[in-house]
Amino acid sequence: MNVDELVRDALREQAAELAAPGPGFADRVLAVRRRRRTRRLASVVAATTAVVAVAVGVPLLDAGKEDVRPAAVLEGNGISAHPDQSPPRDLIAAGRSVLAAYYTAEPVTRSDDRAVLTRTYWLLDPGTGRYEKDDRWSFVAVAPGARTAAVLERELPARRIGILDLATGRVDRWIPVDRGVGGLAFSRDGGRLVATTYGAHPDLMVRMKAGAGEGFPDDEVWVPQFGGTSSRSGFYVLDVADGRGAWSPVAKRRDVNGRQDFAFSRDGRLVYSQVIGGSDGLQQFHDLAGKEVAAPADERHLRSDVGARLSPDGSLAALGLTAEAKDKSWSEIRDPRTGEEVARVRGAQLLAWVDDRRLIAWERAPGSQEYRPRLVLVTIGSEKVVPLSGVREPDEAFETVEWEPVFVERRA
Amino acid sequence: MDAEAQESFREFVANRSSALLKTAVLLSGGDRHAGEDLLQNALIKAAGRWHRIDEPEAYVRQILYRQQIGRWRLKWRARELSVAEPPDVGADGEASAAAELRLLMRGALARLTARQRTVLVLRYFEDLPEAEVARILGCSVGTVRSTTHRSLARLRALAPELRALGPAGTERQPSRDYSPVEVRS
Numbered sequence: 001m002n003v004d005e006l007v008r009d010a011l012r013e014q015a016a017e018l019a020a021p022g023p024g025f026a027d028r029v030l031a032v033r034r035r036r037r038t039r040r041l042a043s044v045v046a047a048t049t050a051v052v053a054v055a056v057g058v059p060l061l062d063a064g065k066e067d068v069r070p071a072a073v074l075e076g077n078g079i080s081a082h083p084d085q086s087p088p089r090d091l092i093a094a095g096r097s098v099l100a101a102y103y104t105a106e107p108v109t110r111s112d113d114r115a116v117l118t119r120t121y122w123l124l125d126p127g128t129g130r131y132e133k134d135d136r137w138s139f140v141a142v143a144p145g146a147r148t149a150a151v152l153e154r155e156l157p158a159r160r161i162g163i164l165d166l167a168t169g170r171v172d173r174w175i176p177v178d179r180g181v182g183g184l185a186f187s188r189d190g191g192r193l194v195a196t197t198y199g200a201h202p203d204l205m206v207r208m209k210a211g212a213g214e215g216f217p218d219d220e221v222w223v224p225q226f227g228g229t230s231s232r233s234g235f236y237v238l239d240v241a242d243g244r245g246a247w248s249p250v251a252k253r254r255d256v257n258g259r260q261d262f263a264f265s266r267d268g269r270l271v272y273s274q275v276i277g278g279s280d281g282l283q284q285f286h287d288l289a290g291k292e293v294a295a296p297a298d299e300r301h302l303r304s305d306v307g308a309r310l311s312p313d314g315s316l317a318a319l320g321l322t323a324e325a326k327d328k329s330w331s332e333i334r335d336p337r338t339g340e341e342v343a344r345v346r347g348a349q350l351l352a353w354v355d356d357r358r359l360i361a362w363e364r365a366p367g368s369q370e371y372r373p374r375l376v377l378v379t380i381g382s383e384k385v386v387p388l389s390g391v392r393e394p395d396e397a398f399e400t401v402e403w404e405p406v407f408v409e410r411r412a
Numbered sequence: 413m414d415a416e417a418q419e420s421f422r423e424f425v426a427n428r429s430s431a432l433l434k435t436a437v438l439l440s441g442g443d444r445h446a447g448e449d450l451l452q453n454a455l456i457k458a459a460g461r462w463h464r465i466d467e468p469e470a471y472v473r474q475i476l477y478r479q480q481i482g483r484w485r486l487k488w489r490a491r492e493l494s495v496a497e498p499p500d501v502g503a504d505g506e507a508s509a510a511a512e513l514r515l516l517m518r519g520a521l522a523r524l525t526a527r528q529r530t531v532l533v534l535r536y537f538e539d540l541p542e543a544e545v546a547r548i549l550g551c552s553v554g555t556v557r558s559t560t561h562r563s564l565a566r567l568r569a570l571a572p573e574l575r576a577l578g579p580a581g582t583e584r585q586p587s588r589d590y591s592p593v594e595v596r597s
Contacts, residue, residue, distance in 0.1 A: 001577055002577055003564050003567060003568060003574055003577045004535075004536060004564060006513060006514065006517050006574070006577060007517060007521070007532055007536045007564070007567070008536040008537070009514055009517075010514040010515075010517035010518050010521065011438055011521070011532075011533060011536055011537040012537065013514050014437075014438060014442055014518055015434040015435075015437075015438060015537065018433060018434050018437055018444070020429065020430035020433065021429050021430070021433050021448065021451075023426075025425055025429050026421060026422040026424075026425035026426065026429075026455075027422070028452070029425065029452055029455045029456055029459065030413075030418065030421070030459065032452060032456060033456045033459055033460070036456070280443055280445070280446070322449055323449065323453060324453075324479070
């Protein structure tokens, strides 16, 4: 059998399994069309208003200038943008969200057929407002407020968790753990940590070769280990102040990636992680004993791959990419209770809420067919897009991560 | 859109949306929601000029394909996570091995770039000749050929189990032979 025959069979089989769209599809299309036409008119008005609001209300720090006020780095709520910097060197923040860190990742070879996708972090120094490389850590979770972080040392799974003071760069104390930890996330109030445990390194990659004589430049690549092989075993919930807590096992699943870290639900009473399935961003919740449970009412329409999740007041849910034009894209905002779309906001990927109407997103830079994203500030009801970072140029290397932002809540 | 146009639009959607959705979902790497969005956008565009379109299906398909190649890399990060399950080839005999191999292929297809996947869907699902694919995508036949070649090579790079398969007959005409293919594990 030839590879093209298998492609043909796989596509036909997949097509045969697809159910037809529901009976009201045509009416849905016509309704969306009407809504968009109305909104296009409304957004012209809104955009004009937004420009005024930005100009009057929010001081925009000059890009790359020397006027970053060290003491005020984490205290303001204005916009600090550096549209000439990618990756960023100086503070990026807007409203309640601050870019607390970013990381890159690339495969580091361990043996002929094994590598580890290894991260390098740049952490915001709250004193200077600059991002400084700190290559001591394989994983960093920044606490709300961006003054402390929980860190794991280079070798994973790790047997202790460090609590790092971001101002001094020193680990204040270590929390020892019996089971190896590979990922960390803070609760919303910053008081607790969920630490995901793994039996083996969660970022293992395997080498894959194209057929001999293909003449294909990527004929040898590192790719993450395929699904069904995750060594994830469970999670600790730990009190950050005294390091105490308990470990809970979770059932093995085939539909998770090698690294599939847990995070807290909004109220901190459950944890969730992504599962791989029929659509992007599926999530599975667990109670703190590790048992699989249904999603909380206001989080059941969220996507695990959209970082912004619920707005600060909890009334809106940030969802995924829903429409695109040549060099623009829009993501969905839904009512978290009903799951109904209430608005579309600019942005290909919604990362963090700035306030109850504005978000930070990846959005494609204009002028190219190719997806060249930059961090932007977007506003519900407006087409206005304020660049916050430079363009992250797509890296053609298959296996590297260019730079991934880590946003946390800024607190006075 | 007047009432008559709306009625004919509804009729078209009722008759053709099932087939169009299949293409849209395949173009989206098997993501049904993304496929529905893609089709919805194409239909909205078609509705806007409904009375000026002679062949609605050809028009909608053209929008689907072109929209899709404009999505180059857009959902790459999300896609990267949607990996295929590893096949237990040989566990339950040949039939299940073939089914596993097709599942593995699905996972690999989902990880191609939109451009690569579009070319493969046009060539191997729609069974279009290279020249027709080139016309639809607005590129040269040579580009179609090289993209097809590179896409197949990448599929093999993504799933080493596929390396056992023979190379593609690059000059072969698309076939309409739907008979089951024998698989040796």
